[in-house]
Amino acid sequence: xxxxxxxxxxxxxxxxxxxxxxxxxGGAATYISIASSVLGVESGIVSVVGGDFPQTDLDMLSGRxxxxxxxxxxxxxxxxxxxxxxxxxxxxxxxxxxEVNVLENFDPKIPESMQDAxxxxxxxxxxxxxxxxxxxxxxxxxxxxxxxxxxxxxxxLDILMQMIAKTDVISINDEEARQLSGEYSLVKAAQKIHAxxxxxxxxxxxxxxxxxxxxGKIFAIPALPLEEVYDPTGAGDxxxxxxxxxxxxxxxxxxxxxxxxxxxxxxxxxxxxxKFGTQRLEEVTETEMIExxxxxxxxxxxxxxx
Amino acid sequence: xxxxxxxxxxxxxxxxxxxxxxxxxGGAATYISIASSVLGVESGIVSVVGGDFPQTDLDMLSGRxxxxxxxxxxxxxxxxxxxxxxxxxxxxxxxxxxEVNVLENFDPKIPESMQDAxxxxxxxxxxxxxxxxxxxxxxxxxxxxxxxxxxxxxxxLDILMQMIAKTDVISINDEEARQLSGEYSLVKAAQKIHAxxxxxxxxxxxxxxxxxxxxGKIFAIPALPLEEVYDPTGAGDxxxxxxxxxxxxxxxxxxxxxxxxxxxxxxxxxxxxxKFGTQRLEEVTETEMIExxxxxxxxxxxxxxx
Numbered sequence: 328x329x330x331x332x333x334x335x336x337x338x339x340x341x342x343x344x345x346x347x348x349x350x351x352x353g354g355a356a357t358y359i360s361i362a363s364s365v366l367g368v369e370s371g372i373v374s375v376v377g378g379d380f381p382q383t384d385l386d387m388l389s390g391r392x393x394x395x396x397x398x399x400x401x402x403x404x405x406x407x408x409x410x411x412x413x414x415x416x417x418x419x420x421x422x423x424x425x426e427v428n429v430l431e432n433f434d435p436k437i438p439e440s441m442q443d444a445x446x447x448x449x450x451x452x453x454x455x456x457x458x459x460x461x462x463x464x465x466x467x468x469x470x471x472x473x474x475x476x477x478x479x480x481x482x483x484l485d486i487l488m489q490m491i492a493k494t495d496v497i498s499i500n501d502e503e504a505r506q507l508s509g510e511y512s513l514v515k516a517a518q519k520i521h522a523x524x525x526x527x528x529x530x531x532x533x534x535x536x537x538x539x540x541x542x543g544k545i546f547a548i549p550a551l552p553l554e555e556v557y558d559p560t561g562a563g564d565x566x567x568x569x570x571x572x573x574x575x576x577x578x579x580x581x582x583x584x585x586x587x588x589x590x591x592x593x594x595x596x597x598x599x600x601x602k603f604g605t606q607r608l609e610e611v612t613e614t615e616m617i618e619x620x621x622x623x624x625x626x627x628x629x630x631x632x633x
Numbered sequence: 634x635x636x637x638x639x640x641x642x643x644x645x646x647x648x649x650x651x652x653x654x655x656x657x658x659g660g661a662a663t664y665i666s667i668a669s670s671v672l673g674v675e676s677g678i679v680s681v682v683g684g685d686f687p688q689t690d691l692d693m694l695s696g697r698x699x700x701x702x703x704x705x706x707x708x709x710x711x712x713x714x715x716x717x718x719x720x721x722x723x724x725x726x727x728x729x730x731x732e733v734n735v736l737e738n739f740d741p742k743i744p745e746s747m748q749d750a751x752x753x754x755x756x757x758x759x760x761x762x763x764x765x766x767x768x769x770x771x772x773x774x775x776x777x778x779x780x781x782x783x784x785x786x787x788x789x790l791d792i793l794m795q796m797i798a799k800t801d802v803i804s805i806n807d808e809e810a811r812q813l814s815g816e817y818s819l820v821k822a823a824q825k826i827h828a829x830x831x832x833x834x835x836x837x838x839x840x841x842x843x844x845x846x847x848x849g850k851i852f853a854i855p856a857l858p859l860e861e862v863y864d865p866t867g868a869g870d871x872x873x874x875x876x877x878x879x880x881x882x883x884x885x886x887x888x889x890x891x892x893x894x895x896x897x898x899x900x901x902x903x904x905x906x907x908k909f910g911t912q913r914l915e916e917v918t919e920t921e922m923i924e925x926x927x928x929x930x931x932x933x934x935x936x937x938x939x
Contacts (some may be wrong), residue, residue, distance in 0.1 A: 364722065366939065416817055511722055516862045535841035540860060547932050549853035552844060554820045572938070587937040613939075620937050626853050627933050631893040631926050633879075633919075 328394060329575040330363055330370040331441050332356045332393045333460050334450020334564070335430060336380070337407040338400060340423075341603060344415050345557045350408065351604040352384050355474070356559040359615045361608050362568030362595045364391035365616060373442040373460070374395035375429045377404040387609070394583065396438045404429035411423070416534060417556050445578070448472045448571045449494075450564065454479050454487040461493055469579050472496040474567050477503045492524040495580075498567055501533045513538060514545070527585060529570075531563060539582075540605030541590050546586045551597040551622060562596040565608060571594030594619040605628050634700060635667055635881040636676040637774065638662045639766050640756020640870070641736060642686070642704055643713040646729075650721050651863045656714065657910040661756030661780065663866040664701075667914050668874030668901045670697035671922060674881045674887040679703035679766065683710040683735045693915070702744045712733035721933050723862050724839060737796050741766050750885070754778045755800075756870065756875045758783050760793040767799055776804060776886050779831070780800040780873050783809045798830040803884075804873055806837045819844060820851070832897050833891060837869060844890075852892045857903040857928060864909045868902040871914060875901030900925040 330427040339353030341544035345359030356372045363370035364536045380400065410424035418555050433456055447468040449457040461471065470588065475496040480503065491497060497520060503509055517528040517540035534556075536549040570585075570592035577584050597619060601607045653803030662678045669676035677700030686706065693714050695701050707810045716730035740760055753774040754762040760781065779800040785793045786809065797803060803826060809909065811817055814825035823846035834846040840862075842855040876891075878900035903925060907913040 339830045444838060512860055513861075532841065535838065536853075536855060538855075545858050545932055546935070547842075547855035547858065548935075549844075549855060552820045552851050552853065554818055556818075573937075576939075579873075583936075586935045590935055590937050591939065617939060620939060624937075626851055627935075629852070629854075629892045629896055630889075631879075631896050631935075632924060633882075633897065633926060 328441050328444045329368055330372050330446045330448060331373065331437070331447050332359045332363075332370050332418065332450065332568075332572055333409050333435055333445035333457070334359060334412040334452060336372065336374040336376050337341055337409060339560055339604060340406075340408070340410040340556055342412040343417065344413070346602050346603070349415055353409065353561065353604060354407065355564040356601065357388070357605060358564035359448060359450060359568030359571070360388060360393040361391065362565050363572040364577075365578060365595065365608070365611050365613070366569065366572040366591070368372070368572040370406050370572070371397055371438070371444065373435045373578065375399040375401060375433050377429045378404040379425065379593065380523045383421050394440060397436065397441055399436060401429045411560070415561065417559055424475045435463065435464050442466075444468050446470045446472065446571055446575050448474070448567060450474050450567070451476050454483050454490040458490050458493070459487065467528050470495050470574065472567065472571055474498050475503075476561070477506055480506055482530065488523065491520075494525045496527040496529065496585075497525040498529040498531065498570075500533065500563075501560070504530045505529075514540075515576060529589070531566065533559075537566075537589060537593065539585055541582045541585065542584060546582075547594055548589055548623070549626060550593060551619070551626065553597065553600065556600045559600050561605065561608075565599040566592040566596040590620060590623050594623060634677050634747050634750045635674055635756060636752045636877055637679065637743070637750035638665045638669075638676050638754050638756065638874075639679045639741055639752075639763070640665060640758060641713050641827045642680040642682050645866055646714070646716040647864055647866050648718040649723065649864050650719070651861070652909070653721060659715065659867065659910060660713065661870040663694070663911060664870035664905065664914065665754060665756060665874030665877070665912055666694060666699040667697065668871050669878040669881075670699060671901065671914070671917050671919070672875065672878040672882060674878040674898070676700065676878070677703055677750065679741045679743055679746070679747065680847075681735045681739050683712040684708040686712045690883065700746060703742065703747055705742060705753070707735045717866070719850065719865065725898050743769050748772075750774050752776045752778065752877055752881050754780070754873060755781050755896065756780050756873070759910050760789050760796040764792065764799070765819055768844065769900075776801050778804065778873065780804050780869070781809070783812055786812050792831065797826075800831045802833040802835065802891075803831040804835040804837065805874070806839070807815070810834075810836045816930040837872065842856040843872075843895060843899065845890045845891055847891065850888060852888075852895065852897055854899055854929070855932065856864050856899060857925070858931065859903065859906065862906045865906050865935065867905050867911065867914075871905040896926060896929050900929060
């Protein structure tokens, strides 16, 4: 097992200017592990679902080579459910429903088969739960990647700071980086977040791409300009999944490899937004993925001789 | 004469979170031509100032090799003056004072020495004035670059559309591209703007970089992440100046050269914002400029092998 993913496996109901869905498969760990499988990287999920979670979805994941041994099923419980409506610009959304359900008392249990994971990717969850995962690992994984959000900065900052101190790579968006650091300049924000623990700071800027900071060095990528974004749900998780899986595949955590991993994550995320939910990501072939990565090269490559 | 610049030569009084200035040298044509001189490209300005405009500023420009024969001085008039205050995030600003003065009845006169310009860069002015310049050229320049803004979309759309139809390269920001096209997706917006005339569409995104669209191809660059932006005034003009001057230097208007020109423009603009007004841009050495361009390469270069 290369990559251990701890995060939600859930239901989403989504409305965008292009349409709406009933309850469909969602959750950070779901997007992350599907992205891993596209890259041919073995991942395992630690999560919890209710008795209402369809066997077909579990079968889909294990059919893709995802280890689902760590997905606890609480028969009498209900699966986490989120419903949201995106505004016309798709950059902002209103949450309509959040039913935390079985995630309320989530006590992650790490199967023995997953104890040897080299990379631990902690999807957005209560930082106390994220910390408990790290404590339950027999050995610290070589790389700990943390995804979090402003909600935990508002409600559980102390324990979040403890979690961040134990993190190698943190992935947050620009507004969250500003909130966490109290700095408007993202360069200064990254410096302050470095000082909290992580050697690598990824700042996601949605349609404007992402920045990677490490020891005074900066790498910047644009997002692939798309004619339409149908549904941004899961894009950040897919990005994290592609990023972590590329590192797992290369077994190298240098700045140079992280740069490539950022491209792979962005390429994967550009698929996710093309259809609702996990639909498009599930269809991606290796050829398509390579083409998409080449598009990034074309998008950003230049020569200058002044 | 390689590059003919038509635009304001003016006074600005600027307030940012880092300080404030009295009336200092400003204006689109000023920034553009200083950028040209840094790149060693001969430019000429067509503009108008009042009797209050200091000879020292004119001397500074001609000392840099800028042809100032086309800067009309209306002795009894006053120079255009703008005063603005930037908000804390430096992404938005309030205009405190706009005194149009001699620019109100600006009737551009193109000296014979500038009639052979290969590139015409039309800085942000009333589109009627921009059109009149094109009519006054004996021969159409090889490349017409247009800068404009939402103000003219609101107040003079018909004549702006006539001007856009005669433009090769249009440079506008993301919000303006959306307003002009009625499309939120910048890819779709660029398609619609192509259909209005320009073969090349540059969409500026401030701190998020810029996009270049041409015949279905896209090139994207990030802005150089800076610790502090002291004063964004003139950044867009400097960008346009660096862009146009690089093309003038290379005497080539292919997509590949335009890509490089975008990098050069961004590199130049990254200097302008480091101090108030034209101060930093005036100090830039060739070595610094080459270093800055190399920083862009480091910022964006990657290798991926999936």
